[in-house]
Amino acid sequence: MLDVKNSIERLDWTVNHHFLHIQAQHEFMRAWAIQFELAYTDFRTIQMALQIDGSHHELLARFSYAYEAIYPYEYEFAANGLAGFNAKFADKIDDYKSAVDKFNDIFKEVKALNPA
Numbered sequence: 342m343l344d345v346k347n348s349i350e351r352l353d354w355t356v357n358h359h360f361l362h363i364q365a366q367h368e369f370m371r372a373w374a375i376q377f378e379l380a381y382t383d384f385r386t387i388q389m390a391l392q393i394d395g396s397h398h399e400l401l402a403r404f405s406y407a408y409e410a411i412y413p414y415e416y417e418f419a420a421n422g423l424a425g426f427n428a429k430f431a432d433k434i435d436d437y438k439s440a441v442d443k444f445n446d447i448f449k450e451v452k453a454l455n456p457a
Contacts, residue, residue: 343389345387352380355379357445359373360437377418384408408444411441
């Protein structure tokens, strides 16, 4: 697999940090939105590396599905702030946590392909 170590590190940090930020009910801040945009770029970079490698199709599919399960939560916060997130997902924080946990489990396999 192509060396995407930096993208892996940033995506790992951002997914988990953003969940904790929202779970703690911290207000929206501009840096959060920038991190969100960069995380999506890192996600796509990792996807492309897995596609180019060609030997991890099943992992690519699971990784993509896991990140896409997190994306709506992060997007809502980035687009509409804490109030917008709470209006749409206040009763779904456990589902968001489960999506992050599932992502982390699958992402361990991706990290193993691109060791530090």
